[in-house]
Amino acid sequence: MKKKFMKVLAAALVAGMALTGCGGSGEQAQEPAGEETAMVYAVELGSAGEAAAKELGLEYNAVNSQGDALMEVAAGTSDAAIIDLLMAGAMIGEGTSYPDMELGDQLTEEKYGAGCRVGSDLTSFINQVMYEAQEDGTLVAVAEKYGVQASLVEQPESAFAASEADSDVAYIQDKGTLVVGITEFAPMDYKDENGEWIGFDADMARLVAEKLGVACEFVVIEWDAKIMELDSKAIDVVWNGMTLNESVLEAMNCTNPYCNNAQVIVLPAAE
Numbered sequence: 001m002k003k004k005f006m007k008v009l010a011a012a013l014v015a016g017m018a019l020t021g022c023g024g025s026g027e028q029a030q031e032p033a034g035e036e037t038a039m040v041y042a043v044e045l046g047s048a049g050e051a052a053a054k055e056l057g058l059e060y061n062a063v064n065s066q067g068d069a070l071m072e073v074a075a076g077t078s079d080a081a082i083i084d085l086l087m088a089g090a091m092i093g094e095g096t097s098y099p100d101m102e103l104g105d106q107l108t109e110e111k112y113g114a115g116c117r118v119g120s121d122l123t124s125f126i127n128q129v130m131y132e133a134q135e136d137g138t139l140v141a142v143a144e145k146y147g148v149q150a151s152l153v154e155q156p157e158s159a160f161a162a163s164e165a166d167s168d169v170a171y172i173q174d175k176g177t178l179v180v181g182i183t184e185f186a187p188m189d190y191k192d193e194n195g196e197w198i199g200f201d202a203d204m205a206r207l208v209a210e211k212l213g214v215a216c217e218f219v220v221i222e223w224d225a226k227i228m229e230l231d232s233k234a235i236d237v238v239w240n241g242m243t244l245n246e247s248v249l250e251a252m253n254c255t256n257p258y259c260n261n262a263q264v265i266v267l268p269a270a271e
Contacts, residue, residue: 038059039058039059039079039080040059040060040061040078040079040080041053041058041059041060041061041078041079041080041081041082041265042060042061042063042068042069042070042072042073042077042078042080042081042082043060043061043062043063043069043081043082043083044062044063044064044065044066044068044069044083044223045062045063045064045222045223045224046223046224046225046226047066047223047243048084048108048110048243048245048263049066049069049081049082049083049084049263050062050082051245052082052107052108052263053082056107058082060078060082061077061078064222064223065183065184065185065223066081066083066084066087066183066185067091067184067185069081069082069083070083070091070092070097070098070101070266073098073101073266073267073268074098074100074101079267080104080265080266080267080268081265081266081267082107082263082264082265082266083263083264083266084185084241084243084261084262084263084264085106085261085262085263085264086148086151086187086188086241086259086261087185087186087187087188087241088103088264088266089147089187090147090186090187091186092266098266100268100269101266101267101268101269102266102267102268102269102270103264103265103266104264104265104266104267105264105265106262106263106264106265107262107263107264107265108262108263109260109261109262110243110244110245110260110261110262110263111153111243111244111257111258111259111260111261112188112241112242112243112244112257112258112259112260112261113242113244113254113255113256113257113258114126114201114205114237114238114239114242114254114255114258115226115230115237115238115239115242115248115251115252115253115254115255116168116230116236116237116238116252116253116254116255117168117230117231117233117236117252117253118251118252118253119163119166119253120163120168120253121160121161121162121163121167121168121169122168122169122172122236122237122253123253123254123255124158124159124160124161124162125160125169125208125211125212126208126237126255127155127158127160127255127256128158128159128160129204129207129208129211130155130158130204130255130256130258131155131156131157131158133155133204133207134154134155138207139152139155139204139258140152142200142203142204143200145200145203146187146188146199146200146203147187148187148200148259151259151260151261152258152259152260153256153257153258153259153260155256155258156256158256168236169212172212172214172236173212173213173214175214176214176215177209177214177215177216177217178205178208178209178212178214178215178216178217178236178237179217179219179234179235179236179237180202180205180216180217180218180219180235180236180237180238180239181219181221181226181229181230181234181235181237181238181239181240182197182201182202182218182219182220182221182238182239182240183220183221183223183240184220185199185240185241186199187199187200188200188201188202188240188241189201189202189218189239189240189241190202197218200259201239201240201241202218204239204258205218205237205239219234219235221234221235221238223240226238226242227251227252230252238252241259241261243261244257
C-alpha cells in the first residue's frame with residue numbers, strides 16, 4: 001500500500017502545482033471542472049476541506065470525519081468528497097479500502113502542524129523534539145514507516161523555552177499523561193489490528209510523551225470542537241494532520257509545520 005500511496009501522492013503534487021498557489025498565501029485553485037452540474041461534495045465539519053468548499057462556492061454535506069466523507073461517496077449520497085491528500089493516498093485506489101475511487105482536482109496546498117493552548121510552552125517542547133528527531137534520523141524513519149517521507153517539512157533548530165508561570169509542560173508532567181486529541185485518520189492516526197493507535201502523528205506524539213517522561217493517551221474528538229477540547233484541558237494537544245490555516249493559528253499556539261498536504265477531490269473511478 002505504501003507504493004500505491006507514494007504514486008498517488010507524487011502524481012497529485014505534480015499535477016496540483018500547476019493549479020494551486022501556496023496555502024499560506026490564501027490563494028485557491030480554479031473551481032473544479034463540472035461544478036456547473038451542481039455536484040454535492042462530502043466534507044469533514046470544521047476541516048480545511050469544508051473551508052475550500054465554502055471558498056469555491058460548492059454545494060456540500062458536512063459530516064463528522066473524512067472517513068465518513070468517503071463513505072458518503074461510496075453510498076452515493078454525495079457525488080464526491082474533499083479530503084486531505086495524505087489520507088487519499090492511504091485510503092483510495094488499488095489495494096486500499098476504496099479501490100473504486102480516484103483523485104480529481106487538487107484545490108489547495110497547505111501544511112500540517114500540532115496545536116496547543118494559546119501561550120502553552122508545550123509547543124516549544126514539541127518543536128525541540130521534532131528538530132532533534134530530524135537530526136538523529138528518527139523523523140525520516142517514522143515517515144518512511146507510514147509512506148509520508150516525501151511530504152516532510154525541514155525542521156528549524158529549536159530549543160525548549162519553559163514558561164515562568166502556568167507551564168503546560170510542568171502541568172503535564174505533574175499529572176503524568178500527555179492527552180492527544182485525534183480522529184481516525186490514516187496515515188497520521190489510526191488503529192492497527194490490535195486496536196492500538198499508530199500512524200506518523202501517533203508515533204511522534206509518543207516520542208514527545210517519552211521525552212516528557214509521561215504516558216501518552218489518545219482521545220478521539222469531534223474535529224469541529226477541537227479548540228473547545230483544548231481550552232477546557234480535556235486534551236493537551238491536537239495532533240492529527242491539522243492544517244495550519246488562519247483560524248487555527250489564531251486560536252492555538254501551533255508547532256512548526258512538519259508535513260506538506262493539500263485538499264483534493266475524490267470521486268468514483270471512471271468506468
